[in-house]
Amino acid sequence: MSHLILYQRDYCHLCDAALAVMAEARAxxxxxxxxxxxxxxxxxxGTRVPVLRxxxxxxxxxxxxxxxxxxxxxDAPDSLAGSE
Structure with a gap:
């Protein structure tokens, strides 16, 4: 299981675009x-998708x-690093 989640909707052209951006970014x-x-x-x-978490x-x-x-x-540092 990945620590990254892309929240999306079925039949969402913005979500399809986000998938292409994720591929371009080599996520x-x-x-x-x-x-x-x-x-x-x-x-x-509901109204915010797509959202990467x-x-x-x-x-x-x-x-x-x-x-x-x-x-x-x-690339942002994990804000929880060292807090445990």
């Missing part, structure tokens, strides 16, 4: 979660983002 493996499958996720992400520290990157923004997001 590591990530999990996809569809907000349509969960009332909780629908309430949280790092489960290690809870940071989120909202659309619109480009490959450079994804790289900055991925």
């Amino acid at each position: 590591p493996d990530f999990d996809s979660e569809w907000v349509d499958d969960s009332a909780e996720l629908e309430a949280r992400y 790092d489960t290690r520290d809870g940071r989120e990157l909202d659309w619109p983002f480009d490959a450079a923004a994804v790289r900055v997001f991925l």
Whole structure:
């Protein structure tokens, strides 16, 4: 299981664009979660998708983002490092 999750919707052209951006950024493996499958996720992400989340520290990157923004997001130090 990856520490990265891309929240998305079925039949979402912005989500398709986000997948292309993730590939362009050469992002590591990530999990996809569809907000349509969960009332909780629908309430949280319904109008925000696509959203990239790092489960290690809870940071989120909202659309619109480009490959450079994804790289900055991925290269940011883990805010939880050393706090345990």
